[in-house]
Amino acid sequence: xxxxxxxxxxxxxxxxxxxxxxxxxxxxxxxxxxxxxxxxxxxxxxxxxxxxxxxxxxxxxxxxxxxxxxxxxxxxxxxxxxxxxxxxxxxxxxxxxxxxxxxxxxxxxxxxxxxxxxxxxxxxxxxxxxxxxxxxxxxxxxxxxxxxxxxxxxxxxxxxxxxxxx
Amino acid sequence: xxxxxxxxxxxxxxxxxxxxxxxxxxxxxxxxxxxxxxxxxxxxxxxxxxxxxxxxxxxxxxxxxxxxxxxxxxxxxxxxxxxxxxxxxxxxxxxxxxxxxxxxxxxxxxxxxxxxxxxxxxxxxxxxxxxxxxxxxxxxxxxxxxxxxxxxxxxxxxxxxxxxxxxxxxxxxxxxxxxxxxxxxxx
Numbered sequence: 001x002x003x004x005x006x007x008x009x010x011x012x013x014x015x016x017x018x019x020x021x022x023x024x025x026x027x028x029x030x031x032x033x034x035x036x037x038x039x040x041x042x043x044x045x046x047x048x049x050x051x052x053x054x055x056x057x058x059x060x061x062x063x064x065x066x067x068x069x070x071x072x073x074x075x076x077x078x079x080x081x082x083x084x085x086x087x088x089x090x091x092x093x094x095x096x097x098x099x100x101x102x103x104x105x106x107x108x109x110x111x112x113x114x115x116x117x118x119x120x121x122x123x124x125x126x127x128x129x130x131x132x133x134x135x136x137x138x139x140x141x142x143x144x145x146x147x148x149x150x151x152x153x154x155x156x157x158x159x160x161x162x163x164x165x166x
Numbered sequence: 167x168x169x170x171x172x173x174x175x176x177x178x179x180x181x182x183x184x185x186x187x188x189x190x191x192x193x194x195x196x197x198x199x200x201x202x203x204x205x206x207x208x209x210x211x212x213x214x215x216x217x218x219x220x221x222x223x224x225x226x227x228x229x230x231x232x233x234x235x236x237x238x239x240x241x242x243x244x245x246x247x248x249x250x251x252x253x254x255x256x257x258x259x260x261x262x263x264x265x266x267x268x269x270x271x272x273x274x275x276x277x278x279x280x281x282x283x284x285x286x287x288x289x290x291x292x293x294x295x296x297x298x299x300x301x302x303x304x305x306x307x308x309x310x311x312x313x314x315x316x317x318x319x320x321x322x323x324x325x326x327x328x329x330x331x332x333x334x335x336x337x338x339x340x341x342x343x344x345x346x347x348x349x350x351x352x353x
Contacts, residue, residue, distance in 0.1 A: 018225065043224070043253060045217075046245030053214030054249070057186065057221020060206065060343065061231075062351040065221075083210025084218075088339040 002132050004029040004162050008040060010135070011066060014143060016093060018058040019043070020051045021068030026097035029163035031068060048073025052080035055092045064146075066093045071100070071116050071156075072109070078123060081152060086124060091146040094154040098129070101158050120154060127154035130161065167301050168327030170195055172263050175304040176234070179312070180204075184350040185232040186219035188212075188239040190270035191328040192263060196234065198332045204349035207335045207342050213242035216250065216260065222350055223255040223317075229350070230257050230312060237264040237278040244286065250317050251291035258317040260287070261308065265326045273326050287319040294318040 008030065019034050020043040021027075034042035045051035048069045055065035069077070074096065084090060099105050100113015112119075120127045126145050128138040142153035169191065177200050186206045187193045193207040206222075208215050219233035240247070240262055250258060262283055267273045288295045294314050296307040304322060311318035335342070 046249055049214065050217045050243060050246050050249060053211065053217030054221040057218035058225045060347050060350050061222040061225025063225045080211050080214060084208070084214060087210065088343045090343065
């Protein structure tokens with residue numbers, strides 16, 4: 001398990017200074033941490049694609065954004081990613097919960113859980129699963145993608161990685 | 167009033183503000199009338215001009231962030247009006263040129279002949295909402311919004327006027343980003 005506070009501190013020290021998203025129970029500890037910290041502005045979005053737009057605007061205004069969403073929001077966001085971020089080269093660190101992973105979840109999550117990685121690959125969106133052992137390595141990969149190629153990078157988060165608040 | 171006349175009124179009133187433009191005829195008309203480095207021509211991602219402009223406003227609280235939006239875009243992302251009202255950036259000016267049509271795809275009707283978008287903005291909580299139906303009303307309304315604490319909303323009711331011989335934006339997306347970022351982040 002990763003500690004939400006340490007992870008948020010780590011994102012901040014890596015330069016991320018703008019946070020937005022739509023909640024997922026798997027990310028509830030992380031979001032609670034962001035909401036409780038006045039130094040880390042977290043903006044709730046009504047839909048995941050609106051959060052993509054919000055983060056893109058913040059980036060062009062000089063911020064380094066993080067976008068939190070459940071993988072159910074990936075479908076809503078695909079046009080935003082493909083016709084905004086990927087063509088203008090506007091980066092964002094996406095923290096995406098991997099509901100339905102391994103086929104064990106509520107019915108509405110099963111198909112997206114199965115196709116989550118394929119969908120990211122098909123959409124030419126680079127990603128990695130974040131675990132409690134690989135954060136140095138995946139954050140380094142993410143920073144390279146964001147800073148050098150100016151493209152989004154997605155961290156997939158399985159149930160149990162962060163604490164949950166419900 | 168034609169949509170293009172609305173832009174002819176608005177463009178001379180801009181200084182060095184970053185302006186986010188909705189896709190389709192809004193970007194193309196403004197590009198052909200007067201190209202500015204501070205214009206973010208959103209060529210895809212329909213519906214997101216408002217959230218992009220909100221992001222710019224939150225990132226740069228000392229600059230006015232202006233959005234030139236359309237009725238189709240606003241209707242697609244009506245929830246973003248709630249995000250703008252909730253975040254309440256004083257430096258955001260949201261202008262909607264409402265021609266009641268998806269003009270770039272052949273003038274199919276939107277819903278804004280029945281839904282009053284200025285009332286929607288007022289209902290979500292924009293502190294200042296104005297409406298212009300005549301050309302002469304645009305300049306004073308826009309100036310008032312630029313001089314007042316926002317978020318402000320200006321609905322301009324216009325007739326479709328898009329000339330499809332008007333060219334598309336010729337800059338590459340990365341050029342548009344670089345020009346816009348330079349203006350948006352200038353000290």
